[in-house]
Amino acid sequence: METIGILGIGKLGICFALNLERVGYKVIGVDINEAYVAEVNNKTLFSHEPLVMEYLAKSVHFTATTHIEEVLNSPAKLIFIVVATPSAPNGGYNHYQIERIVAQLEQAGRQPFERHLVIMCTTMPGYADTVAKRLEPFNYTVSYNPEFIAQGSIMHNQVQPDQVLIGEANEEVGKKIARLYQTMCQNQPVYCHMTRLSAEICKLATNCFLTTKISFANAIGDLATQAGAEPNKILAAIGADSRIGGQYLRHGFGFGGPCFPRDNRALGKFAHEQNYPLLIGKATDEVNQQHLNFQLNQYLQNFPPDEPLVFEQVSYKKGSVLIEESQQLALAVALARAGRQVIIADVPAVQQQVKVMYGNLFEYTQ
Numbered sequence: 001m002e003t004i005g006i007l008g009i010g011k012l013g014i015c016f017a018l019n020l021e022r023v024g025y026k027v028i029g030v031d032i033n034e035a036y037v038a039e040v041n042n043k044t045l046f047s048h049e050p051l052v053m054e055y056l057a058k059s060v061h062f063t064a065t066t067h068i069e070e071v072l073n074s075p076a077k078l079i080f081i082v083v084a085t086p087s088a089p090n091g092g093y094n095h096y097q098i099e100r101i102v103a104q105l106e107q108a109g110r111q112p113f114e115r116h117l118v119i120m121c122t123t124m125p126g127y128a129d130t131v132a133k134r135l136e137p138f139n140y141t142v143s144y145n146p147e148f149i150a151q152g153s154i155m156h157n158q159v160q161p162d163q164v165l166i167g168e169a170n171e172e173v174g175k176k177i178a179r180l181y182q183t184m185c186q187n188q189p190v191y192c193h194m195t196r197l198s199a200e201i202c203k204l205a206t207n208c209f210l211t212t213k214i215s216f217a218n219a220i221g222d223l224a225t226q227a228g229a230e231p232n233k234i235l236a237a238i239g240a241d242s243r244i245g246g247q248y249l250r251h252g253f254g255f256g257g258p259c260f261p262r263d264n265r266a267l268g269k270f271a272h273e274q275n276y277p278l279l280i281g282k283a284t285d286e287v288n289q290q291h292l293n294f295q296l297n298q299y300l301q302n303f304p305p306d307e308p309l310v311f312e313q314v315s316y317k318k319g320s321v322l323i324e325e326s327q328q329l330a331l332a333v334a335l336a337r338a339g340r341q342v343i344i345a346d347v348p349a350v351q352q353q354v355k356v357m358y359g360n361l362f363e364y365t366q
């Protein structure tokens with residue numbers, strides 16, 4: 001049974017660990033959060049993510065630990081890094097959690113056999129190359145393999161990807177990573193092998209394309225609304241063109257959540273550093289704001305001032321409890337600040353977060 005190490009078993013890492021365990025790998029997950037590690041090992045972890053609790057309960061060869069040495073003392077050749085990379089104020093990504101792991105690996109000294117680190121976190125293009133350079137003397141190769149998943153369907157998305165993006169240290173390691181996915185995936189994804197730098201750019205660019213498509217749909221929808229035409233019929237017809245496709249092409253809320261807006265900004269920052277200003281990404285962001293303003297005016301015009309406005313969902317997407325950069329919440333806030341009575345009727349887990357941020361700005365109901 002092959003052993004896989006996973007450093008960071010938060011929202012994404014634990015799903016990857018459980019999906020690998022299910023298909024026959026022995027997985028050692030490392031996390032610095034002691035209480036969380038205990039919950040994982042006691043199988044008492046509560047998760048909003050579908051299938052996590054179910055698969056954890058059934059798992060036999062997945063153990064969690066706070067000690068990275070358990071991975072380094074194991075025969076694991078493939079070690080994934082899945083820690084958080086929060087946004088930096090300048091629009092880039094903060095790699096400090098990866099840096100701490102790299103420092104630990106350096107301290108642990110040269111490995112007796114070659115190990116293959118695989119960074120799964122979202123990083124600034126070029127970062128994985130710097131890690132590779134630092135860890136080469138310690139007998140590590142470094143590859144970059146981000147995943148295209150959505151919160152609320154992470155377990156499913158991991159085993160049914162359209163593409164597996166492998167920014168490989170070398171061809172042999174690329175094949176090893178591909179084999180892992182061939183074992184784990186329930187479909188036949190396209191394997192995209194490239195350099196680390198290309199894969200880092202590709203990860204951000206994919207999300208940038210999706211946000212651009214969303215902004216385009218909203219802009220055309222707003223224009224159609226303004227002109228008295230039929231936004232949804234227009235967009236459905238555009239989406240029926242097989243060169244375009246109907247996914248992400250609806251007239252609805254702007255893009256939000258923990259990935260899309262920040263990947264778009266990060267790509268813009270990288271482009272700026274490369275002296276190639278990415279006008280599309282900038283326009284996409286601006287249209288997202290323009291659309292929010294348009295929606296606000298629509299609500300103010302179409303609903304009488306004394307009519308309470310009930311928001312059943314203010315998380316960034318249906319079924320999620322995350323409110324990060326939620327456009328639904330942004331609209332609710334703008335309406336309340338414009339003097340409207342706004343009632344939040346989302347699930348308790350969302351209401352709690354909204355109360356902490358906005359308190360009495362809203363009324364709340366179940």
Ligand SMILES: NC(=O)c1ccc[n+]([C@@H]2O[C@H](COP(=O)([O-])OP(=O)(O)OC[C@H]3O[C@@H](n4cnc5c(N)ncnc54)[C@H](O)[C@@H]3O)[C@@H](O)[C@H]2O)c1
Nearest residue numbers: 008010011012013030031032033082083084085097121122
């Ligand atoms: N969650 C998503 O939907 C999603 C989607 C695409 C990409 N990503 C990317 O994947 C990465 C991980 O995201 P996430 O949502 O799982 O983050 P998360 O915050 O849920 O999990 C990160 C985990 O790493 C642990 N950790 C921090 N420092 C550590 C260390 N030194 N050693 C071991 N563990 C450590 C934390 O305790 C936490 O449990 C990020 O780069 C994110 O941008 C996430």
